[in-house]
Amino acid sequence: xxxxxxxxxxxxxxxxxxxxxxxxxxxxxxxxxxxxxxxxxxxxxxxxxxxxxxxxxxxxxxxxxxxxxxxxxxxxxxxxxxxxxxxxxxxxxxxxxxxxxxxxxxxxxxxxxxxxxxxxxxxxxxxxxxxxxxxxxxxxxxxxxxxxxxxxxxxxxxxxxxxxxxxxxxxxxxxxxxxxxxxxxxxxxxxxxxxxxxxxxxxxxxxxxxxxxxxxxxxxxxxxxxxxxxxxxxxxxxxxxxxxxxxxxxxxxxxxxxxxxxxxxxxxxxxxxxxxxxxxxxxxxxxxxxxxxxxxxxxxxxxxxxxxxxxxxxxxxxxxxxxxxxxxxxxxxxxxxxxxxxxxxxxxxxxxxxxxxxxxxxxxxxxxxxxxxxxxxxxxxxxxxxxxxxxxxxxxxxxxxxxxxxxxxxxxxxxxxxxxxxxxxxxxxxxxxxxxxxxxxxxxxxxxxxxxxxxxxxxxxxxxxxxxxxxxxxxxxxxxxxxxxxxxxxxxxxxxxxxxxxxxxxxxxxxxxxxxxxxxxxxxxxxxxxxxxxxxxxxxxxxxxxxxxxxxxxxxxxxxxxxxxxxxxxxxxxxxxxxxxxxxxxxxxxxxxxxxxxxxxxxxxxxxxxxxxxxxxxxxxxxxxxxxxxxxxxxxxxxxxxxxxxxxxxxxxxxxxxxxxxxxxxxxxxxxxxxxxxxxxxxxxxxxxxxxxxxxxxxxxxxxxxxxxxxxxxxxxxxxxxxxxxxxxxxxxxxxxxxxxxxxxxx
Numbered sequence: 001x002x003x004x005x006x007x008x009x010x011x012x013x014x015x016x017x018x019x020x021x022x023x024x025x026x027x028x029x030x031x032x033x034x035x036x037x038x039x040x041x042x043x044x045x046x047x048x049x050x051x052x053x054x055x056x057x058x059x060x061x062x063x064x065x066x067x068x069x070x071x072x073x074x075x076x077x078x079x080x081x082x083x084x085x086x087x088x089x090x091x092x093x094x095x096x097x098x099x100x101x102x103x104x105x106x107x108x109x110x111x112x113x114x115x116x117x118x119x120x121x122x123x124x125x126x127x128x129x130x131x132x133x134x135x136x137x138x139x140x141x142x143x144x145x146x147x148x149x150x151x152x153x154x155x156x157x158x159x160x161x162x163x164x165x166x167x168x169x170x171x172x173x174x175x176x177x178x179x180x181x182x183x184x185x186x187x188x189x190x191x192x193x194x195x196x197x198x199x200x201x202x203x204x205x206x207x208x209x210x211x212x213x214x215x216x217x218x219x220x221x222x223x224x225x226x227x228x229x230x231x232x233x234x235x236x237x238x239x240x241x242x243x244x245x246x247x248x249x250x251x252x253x254x255x256x257x258x259x260x261x262x263x264x265x266x267x268x269x270x271x272x273x274x275x276x277x278x279x280x281x282x283x284x285x286x287x288x289x290x291x292x293x294x295x296x297x298x299x300x301x302x303x304x305x306x307x308x309x310x311x312x313x314x315x316x317x318x319x320x321x322x323x324x325x326x327x328x329x330x331x332x333x334x335x336x337x338x339x340x341x342x343x344x345x346x347x348x349x350x351x352x353x354x355x356x357x358x359x360x361x362x363x364x365x366x367x368x369x370x371x372x373x374x375x376x377x378x379x380x381x382x383x384x385x386x387x388x389x390x391x392x393x394x395x396x397x398x399x400x401x402x403x404x405x406x407x408x409x410x411x412x413x414x415x416x417x418x419x420x421x422x423x424x425x426x427x428x429x430x431x432x433x434x435x436x437x438x439x440x441x442x443x444x445x446x447x448x449x450x451x452x453x454x455x456x457x458x459x460x461x462x463x464x465x466x467x468x469x470x471x472x473x474x475x476x477x478x479x480x481x482x483x484x485x486x487x488x489x490x491x492x493x494x495x496x497x498x499x500x501x502x503x504x505x506x507x508x509x510x511x512x513x514x515x516x517x518x519x520x521x522x523x524x525x526x527x528x529x530x531x532x533x534x535x536x537x538x539x540x541x542x543x544x545x546x547x548x549x550x551x552x553x554x555x556x557x558x559x560x561x562x563x564x565x566x567x568x569x570x571x572x573x574x575x576x577x578x579x580x581x582x583x584x585x586x587x588x589x590x591x592x593x594x595x596x597x598x599x600x601x602x603x604x605x606x607x608x609x610x611x612x613x614x615x616x617x618x619x620x621x622x623x624x625x626x627x628x629x630x631x632x633x634x635x636x637x638x639x640x641x642x643x644x645x646x647x648x649x650x651x652x653x654x655x656x657x658x659x660x661x662x663x664x665x666x667x668x669x670x671x672x673x674x675x676x677x678x679x680x681x682x683x684x685x686x687x688x689x690x691x692x693x694x695x696x697x698x699x700x701x702x703x704x705x706x707x708x709x710x711x712x713x714x715x716x717x718x719x720x721x722x723x724x725x726x727x728x729x730x731x732x733x734x735x736x737x738x739x740x741x742x743x744x745x746x747x
Contacts, residue, residue: 168408439576
């Protein structure tokens with residue numbers, strides 16, 4: 001296919017994705033208390049936001065209020081308040097609305113860059129080599145002494161080099177030293193990546209290495225654009241803001257003062273709203289814009305003088321200071337997460353390009369189901385340039401360089417991914433057995449690096465979240481919280497909780513924010529979907545697969561096209577302890593044996609890594625004051641809670657439940673002030689409920705005063721449960737509120 005045709009297809013794919021985002025916008029924020037500030041030129045509104053939202057000034061947004069929809073632009077967005085300019089008036093006060101912001105403007109900028117490519121022959125030649133890397137490899141094979149040396153040679157003799165960097169194989173180490181090597185030869189290097197964090201990590205590694213060699217000159221290495229900064233705080237001037245501080249402290253101070261003034265003004269507005277304050281805020285934004293323009297001129301000088309510039313793909317495509325420059329070599333990290341047209345744009349900026357990523361991890365994410373979007377925005381460059389076809393045939397492409405020794409995971413964790421996912425092309429460095437022993441020896445499960453915590457026959461707890469249809473499983477999220485708690489108590493301070501489903505990740509975040517507020521400040525504990533973990537690592541990882549009865553099939557995230565990649569990311573984040581929370585009997589029953597999740601379960605079974613329910617008493621050593629695990633046949637505590645109820649008891653009694661006389665008496669003889677609500681398909685007149693909701697859930701629970709939640713009780717009402725019978729008692733108003741919200745609107 002001719003390059004010009006590639007470019008046309010890419011532009012069409014990007015247009016189709018933009019169209020989809022405009023129509024079904026995905027980033028949604030709740031805003032409230034909107035006040036009309038001014039009607040000059042356009043309608044300016046100020047809204048409060050529940051959380052701090054960062055949307056770049058000038059970004060296009062859409063506001064929806066009831067059936068009204070309006071487009072507008074962001075005038076200011078810092079802290080818990082946002083100021084918008086809208087095309088029409090919604091009236092003086094908007095109590096509540098939804099704000100949609102999608103970064104489709106970034107895609108628009110990419111379309112413009114592709115237009116420029118059409119007119120530039122040299123750029124088109126670079127793209128052709130990327131998409132059809134069939135030229136012979138010219139580097140001298142016999143000369144290479146190390147990974148770094150081989151990559152230096154490859155990128156010296158060949159216009160395009162693909163680097164396959166599986167997790168923990170020293171990708172950052174290798175790329176940083178190659179970049180430094182080019183710098184020592186006074187070559188201009190551009191470092192690009194999909195995420196700010198990855199750019200920070202690479203620039204940090206490069207400047208540390210150059211300093212070690214005593215060859216660091218201020219201004220030669222530059223981190224350009226917004227950066228998270230933590231990685232780079234300890235360095236002499238590397239970021240544009242650090243350089244500005246040194247070269248023009250007055251301008252830097254002016255910016256800081258104005259931004260601080262804006263922050264205080266926003267606080268005043270949030271406390272007591274006034275027209276005067278908001279007019280002042282608009283004036284401030286104008287002043288800030290003027291200072292930022294002066295800073296921009298300084299930054300252009302910094303870029304001109306630097307030898308190594310690091311920035312994100314999005315920033316590079318939207319900023320002429322980058323895209324109008326020529327570099328000797330472009331190094332693109334995390335390439336497997338970037339859209340193919342983004343990679344082509346990156347390749348067009350340099351005489352040589354190194355494309356580094358892992359096509360066995362998650363592909364780029366796009367929203368539209370259009371075939372061109374699927375072709376060009378949902379699969380990575382390694383697949384689209386034909387590099388992966390060679391691997392499937394058992395060979396490495398001549399321009400693919402594999403980093404094949406991992407130093408992150410304990411061998412008991414990497415055994416599955418090395419063999420099953422990387423076809424035994426990747427092995428362990430000898431150090432990992434010793435270096436991870438400290439983590440492996442900690443509780444829970446001391447001495448075990450990989451564990452399958454089997455939740456089979458504990459009840460039918462898997463449901464879909466109202467509104468999103470994402471799956472959640474309250475039983476497994478509570479067990480997973482217990483694992484996090486045991487790990488933290490044993491001394492682990494780096495813990496990740498990953499799940500395929502957003503609803504489950506959000507539920508764990510809710511539990512952690514409520515029960516673990518202090519611990520979150522003291523340790524690095526993150527709960528998120530697997531997608532958000534790509535690129536990071538943790539000492540301990542808990543992977544919760546959620547799926548179980550009463551669902552009749554496993555979710556697409558666990559069995560679909562990208563499931564191998566998702567499971568690979570979940571496992572390979574781990575340094576020392578991987579705990580897989582999974583319903584083994586459900587997976588054996590509903591998942592085909594060639595699927596990765598089934599292979600993982602069977603691998604863990606074969607290697608005696610399974611911990612069953614009968615062992616729960618052995619590993620739960622530390623009961624959290626607000627989450628207790630109790631034998632479900634011991635009823636004293638739950639009956640005490642029922643007796644202490646002040647206002648309400650909500651109970652779920654699935655179909656064909658037979659309740660003992662003890663339970664019936666306890667519920668019937670409740671205090672007069674306590675309202676009993678029963679979820680059931682049957683009338684239960686003998687309990688004298690105040691409210692009967694004709695909805696039969698798949699599992700029993702008891703909620704008291706919308707504060708205490710008992711799961712696993714009454715045990716007579718649980719389906720498919722085998723001994724030992726376990727109940728969990730959670731004291732959390734937040735979780736009760738969320739949980740009951742799943743049923744209320746279904747009445």
